[in-house]
Amino acid sequence: MLDFNLLAQSGAARAGVFETAHGRVETPVFMPVGTQATVKALSPEELKAAGVQIILGNTYHLYLRPGCETIGRFMGLHRFMHWDRPILTDSGGFQVFSLSKLRQLTEAGYAFQSHIDGSRHLLSPEKSIQVQLCLDSDIIMCLDQCLEHPATREQAIAALEITTRWAGRCKTFWRTQTDRRNSLFGIVQGGMFADLRRRSAEEIATIGFPGYAVGGLSVGEPKALMMEMAAHTLPLLPADRPRYVMGVGTPEDLVALVGMGADMFDCVMPTRNARNGQMFTARGTLNIRNARFRDDPEPVDASCGCYTCRHYSLAYLRHLYMAREILAYRLNTIHNIHYYINLVAGMRRAILSGSFDRFQKAFYSVRQSPDR
Amino acid sequence: MLDFNLLAQSGAARAGVFETAHGRVETPVFMPVGTQATVKALSPEELKAAGVQIILGNTYHLYLRPGCETIGRFMGLHRFMHWDRPILTDSGGFQVFSLSKLRQLTEAGYAFQSHIDGSRHLLSPEKSIQVQLCLDSDIIMCLDQCLEHPATREQAIAALEITTRWAGRCKTFWRTQTDRRNSLFGIVQGGMFADLRRRSAEEIATIGFPGYAVGGLSVGEPKALMMEMAAHTLPLLPADRPRYVMGVGTPEDLVALVGMGADMFDCVMPTRNARNGQMFTARGTLNIRNARFRDDPEPVDASCGCYTCRHYSLAYLRHLYMAREILAYRLNTIHNIHYYINLVAGMRRAILSGSFDRFQKAFYSVRQSPDR
Numbered sequence: 001m002l003d004f005n006l007l008a009q010s011g012a013a014r015a016g017v018f019e020t021a022h023g024r025v026e027t028p029v030f031m032p033v034g035t036q037a038t039v040k041a042l043s044p045e046e047l048k049a050a051g052v053q054i055i056l057g058n059t060y061h062l063y064l065r066p067g068c069e070t071i072g073r074f075m076g077l078h079r080f081m082h083w084d085r086p087i088l089t090d091s092g093g094f095q096v097f098s099l100s101k102l103r104q105l106t107e108a109g110y111a112f113q114s115h116i117d118g119s120r121h122l123l124s125p126e127k128s129i130q131v132q133l134c135l136d137s138d139i140i141m142c143l144d145q146c147l148e149h150p151a152t153r154e155q156a157i158a159a160l161e162i163t164t165r166w167a168g169r170c171k172t173f174w175r176t177q178t179d180r181r182n183s184l185f186g187i188v189q190g191g192m193f194a195d196l197r198r199r200s201a202e203e204i205a206t207i208g209f210p211g212y213a214v215g216g217l218s219v220g221e222p223k224a225l226m227m228e229m230a231a232h233t234l235p236l237l238p239a240d241r242p243r244y245v246m247g248v249g250t251p252e253d254l255v256a257l258v259g260m261g262a263d264m265f266d267c268v269m270p271t272r273n274a275r276n277g278q279m280f281t282a283r284g285t286l287n288i289r290n291a292r293f294r295d296d297p298e299p300v301d302a303s304c305g306c307y308t309c310r311h312y313s314l315a316y317l318r319h320l321y322m323a324r325e326i327l328a329y330r331l332n333t334i335h336n337i338h339y340y341i342n343l344v345a346g347m348r349r350a351i352l353s354g355s356f357d358r359f360q361k362a363f364y365s366v367r368q369s370p371d372r
Numbered sequence: 373m374l375d376f377n378l379l380a381q382s383g384a385a386r387a388g389v390f391e392t393a394h395g396r397v398e399t400p401v402f403m404p405v406g407t408q409a410t411v412k413a414l415s416p417e418e419l420k421a422a423g424v425q426i427i428l429g430n431t432y433h434l435y436l437r438p439g440c441e442t443i444g445r446f447m448g449l450h451r452f453m454h455w456d457r458p459i460l461t462d463s464g465g466f467q468v469f470s471l472s473k474l475r476q477l478t479e480a481g482y483a484f485q486s487h488i489d490g491s492r493h494l495l496s497p498e499k500s501i502q503v504q505l506c507l508d509s510d511i512i513m514c515l516d517q518c519l520e521h522p523a524t525r526e527q528a529i530a531a532l533e534i535t536t537r538w539a540g541r542c543k544t545f546w547r548t549q550t551d552r553r554n555s556l557f558g559i560v561q562g563g564m565f566a567d568l569r570r571r572s573a574e575e576i577a578t579i580g581f582p583g584y585a586v587g588g589l590s591v592g593e594p595k596a597l598m599m600e601m602a603a604h605t606l607p608l609l610p611a612d613r614p615r616y617v618m619g620v621g622t623p624e625d626l627v628a629l630v631g632m633g634a635d636m637f638d639c640v641m642p643t644r645n646a647r648n649g650q651m652f653t654a655r656g657t658l659n660i661r662n663a664r665f666r667d668d669p670e671p672v673d674a675s676c677g678c679y680t681c682r683h684y685s686l687a688y689l690r691h692l693y694m695a696r697e698i699l700a701y702r703l704n705t706i707h708n709i710h711y712y713i714n715l716v717a718g719m720r721r722a723i724l725s726g727s728f729d730r731f732q733k734a735f736y737s738v739r740q741s742p743d744r
Contacts, residue, residue: 036691036692036695036697037688037692038692038697038698038699041699042699043699043702065691065694065695066687066690066691069667070666070667070687070691073667073669073687074669074685074687074688080685080687080688082684082688294442295441297445297446311454312454313446313452315445315446315452316409316452316453316454319408319409319437319442320409322438323408323437326410326413326698326701326702327410327412327413327414327415329698330415330698330702
């Protein structure tokens, strides 16, 4: 279905392209997070203007509200939210793990209570796939078991094993569906243990998926350990399929991970940090609340072509933020999404021209300069 | 400066046009409120797409935050907020009256403490004009004294008299300015006393302004009394100048007031109510939270051409609202602003074609149908 095409490599960094029912995606790619059928504060047109190719939806949230019954009447998430480009949905497992109340893990799945109204639900591998099919997302993810950090080797083995069994059930259930326009990705677990990461990668690859994700990173471990695990795991994933590092990360993380061969990313950082006043630029991050911006007529980044930087000053953005105006969240988010999309597009161009190494060095040398 | 041109009358209803330094305004006109240098939730481009010709800024808020020093560096509000069409600013008096702490009225002006940081200020007639000139708004308003309702005749006389004296001081101060691209409007007070309204109108008209506002309405009085006072006062204002009814109102109010000869309006209702989930339509108002919209694939108003109605269902808008998503406030506000602007544009067309009476009857007959 996915038809991943690897176009170029520069070191371990890869540039590729794949097709979905809602259009093509060029990799490496960053997917903004649209938790509740909207990328917070932005319209679909604004996402497109920023060059967003694909967004991520959260199955846990959408399952609870507005629910499959409602979204099903729109034949899926695309028409419901007025977004006609590709969508990837997660399995819901991570949010059960992080948000829900009274969750209980059994072989059947996660029993949990809604964080909204306390209602009781069972998220099984089959249920997760069923909900994602109802959302009609282009890429759907297997239900896996996340681990807190730190976890013991025994806990990591148990999570790995249930993740493998659930991946099999997800694939089996998905194959029973008659109308499969979606691609199902497998997820590798294994905690912070290199040998378990290898075992998980082998087991998931044996089941066989059109794409593979590295799960269970950025769950509280030190940055160096996260990078060590990613560097170890990414080369274990089939080279002819896209590799997706879930829930990561900072601009620095993305550049490092692309350098290790990662193709896909999602993270709330550009959107959430925008709502906290933190703006990303090539030279570093700045906080829009800073008093030194009070009268500053310059844009956030004079070299940035986003709507915000073309029309608004630091002084105005600071004013909107201090006054808690809705437009503040919009304008900040537009800039940060533009920054992330542009960063990844820049990496892709560098890979295609065989100069990723130079790109990486230039990126770090400028970003290391002190914040404004 | 303003060069008001009365193009047509249909009964007492008027269609006109006037020029400002930032472009022409066709009347009757509705001005969305942009309190803190932004019409809440919308971008300037979205306002233009809705056909907004002129917006209102609040002098009290902008004076306190970000302050004249900041906005002055941008040569005024237009460039600061990226809005290149006309702006009208109020005097700040009404917000001192309704928002500030420890306010004290003397002949000099309003002494008050900021509702933001408690700092002490004096808003005199001269200071109000000075701040509005710094904002470089196209239409600036005289400082007047608002009354609570009910007020005694003695209170109304005192307020009327100080409003007349302050109007004289505002005009005198404004004439000392060398670079006058702005137009200064007078404001009629007089409480709920017909003879005092007449006296105030005569005194303000004697001072002489390029436009006149009816102030002190919609301050808690019954709707019938408000309409009685407006109907009494509007014909007393010079017919060759625009007539502005401040801070009003519902769609029904606007249609009634245009029928009495009013030309300009501002009100927070379309924007504030949008953020509370209340949506205006030709058939009546609806609340987007209503459970019957849960799965409704129809737009808010199938006959509406706004961005929201073209792309989003009641079900999606309800979902966004229940999930408290920022996009909910945006989409609701876009629709309501579009509704108000379209309503007033429709009245203008009816006046120009001599059929305002028919417009009015059709409007009320449809709007009186029960809410959805």
